[in-house]
Amino acid sequence: MKKILVIDDEPGLREMVNAVLTRRGYAVIEAPDGREGVELARQQHPDLILCDINMQHMNGYLTLAALRDDPATAAIPFILMTGYADPAGMRHGMELGADDYLPKPFTPEQLHAAVEARLRKAQQIREAAERKLADLRDSISLALPHELRTPLNGILAYAELLATDAESLQPEEVAEMGQVILESGRRLTRLVENFLIYAQLELLSADSDRMAALRQKQTPHAREVVEARAREVAAQAGRPADLQLRLQPVTVPMAEEYLARMVEELAGNAFKFSPAGTPVEVELGRDATGIRLRVRDHGCGMTPEQLSRMGAYVQFNRKVREQQGLGLGLTICRRLAEVHGGGLSLDSRPERGTVVTVLWPESGPSGAAG
Template sequence: MKKILVIEDEPAVRSNLLKLLKAEGFDAIGAENGLVGVQLAREHEPDLIICDIMMPDFDGYSVLTQLRQDQMTAIIPFIFLTAKTEREDLRQGMQLGADDYLTKPFTRAELLGAIATRLKKQEAVTLLQGKIQELQQLNIQKDDLLARASHELRTPLANMKLIIQMLEIISNEEQQQQYRALLESECIRELELVNNILDLHRLGSEKNSISPETLILQYWFPTLIEPFKPGIDQRQQILKIDCPPDIPPLISDRLCLEQILIELIGNACKYTPQFGKISISIYVDNSTKINCLNSIISFKITNQAEILNTELPRIFDKFYRIPNADIWNQGGSGLGLYLVQSLVKKIGGNLQVQSTQGWTTFTVQLPIQTSV
């Protein structure tokens, strides 16, 4: 309900205006003079003000001047009521910032028409201001991302430069092998960071661009997990996969879902110790609803490692990495989980995380759809 403040010193005129506005569905407030009107405008922050010009002690021009100097009331639409029709009087009001004039006597249709026009224009102004603020915030975020990305990119490059210098002066083969392994690790970290920054940019520029496909999970998922098996075997981790043969087809964006699961499975491998357990299960959950759909498919990735309660709220922040958690020294960009959260939202799913008693579980829930 739109709120309108009427500032009018004549009781009969003020009463009639308030009755008319309330009958039209407005929340109408009355002020008997200019000083009270300024006070009520600051207290209630109405959507529109209707004000008489000729009032004793504190006239309409003074009211408008006071309100336009206050940041809280400066942009409230302001309509003058006046018996004056001289050009100089109209000009004075417009120069002070009035939005419209109604000359007494006026009709009901003229009053409601002026109100409708001003409220419509104010909605457009508010929408434009919101867009401007959104663009300003995006620009701040972009600058922050650029600064932080530049810092993050510089670190692996500096490490690689140092390692190359050490390789030039070290003749011991065993030490050279160690430095080569470190060099490879830093190269992988740099490449991952660059790829994630590109993914982040693409995600921001293609917010609503998805390409749904029908995925037969029994055949698709094993191909996704296969690249992780050599590393799991090398670290002697224990992997258990549960993907029932009767799981129904899933319609989703394949590339987005692949990126989500690759990141979550990769993290499970990275943070699970030697001989630790990793469990991946896919199942239908009829007890949860997403987008009013009764059935969902859940991807649950559980690994034998715990995230401290102090760290858990920050794991989806850009560039955040849990201190001393990467026991295999694989490195990371700190963007992976932020991208996972954004991609899950993009394809209409839910993402949950739990970490307790030495175990961490990420669950991706996606609605089962019937057609592409």
């Protein structure tokens, strides 16, 4: 049974609302003013709140603000009731987080329709959040054990062979095992670094001083940084001939280590999800909108639905094709662009490839110029 809190200083109106909603199968609790309403909301956690605007001591706006400031009650759907639904008041209520307005006087049918609409919307939001949580849980449960165990297994297995059977191994076998250990170690290192960077970016977002300091960083020799890291990634993928570079000398408003990480992630994905022999294009330059880094591949691409679900730990078609990484790469690049005053966009089509574009506006926080 859904629980509804009615906050109004008119006993007659509370009684009418209670009677209408009780007949419809709801449990109704009442408060005669905003102060008591806030306390009841914190104690009872209702599914919906109906609140009058004009009340003594604590009006509807103050009540709404207090509830939205409390994490325990911030998400409760909230309908303001008023006999003076002027545009300015409605706009103020919406800015504070009201979900709807119910002008007085209202009929039982109008009351029930407003309540049903808000509860239905809240249910849809909860279901969407639960689906995202389930997807996240599935992605982590599929990806994390695989991503940690695969490189570790390679390292441990070959290290054990080298430790126990070194005398019987040929030099070329030792070299091959060493190469596997090296590649597995790099993969594990990249995984750990991605976790650390992602956590660091999330913490930075809550620290304005550190965020401001970060935004002052620049890479004046960005062309050299991008070229060096892109060539390194191409060589590790065994596809140096597929790399195509179009780089201009510009200053990127981002620390060199983060720019290098961004190129590594974007170019790495481009090589990973495109067939050998197809070009991977890396561009860096300036146009009328700002400084632009673009990476294009001609690989498997993504569907619109997959693009809409892009986020940390989310991967697609892991059961169909082998993938490395936890889906953190694009999320890290997006967050890096955002905290430096820019943005990241994707244009992808299944079996036709993906274009990832990072843009730093010229008027960004660092005011960098090339």
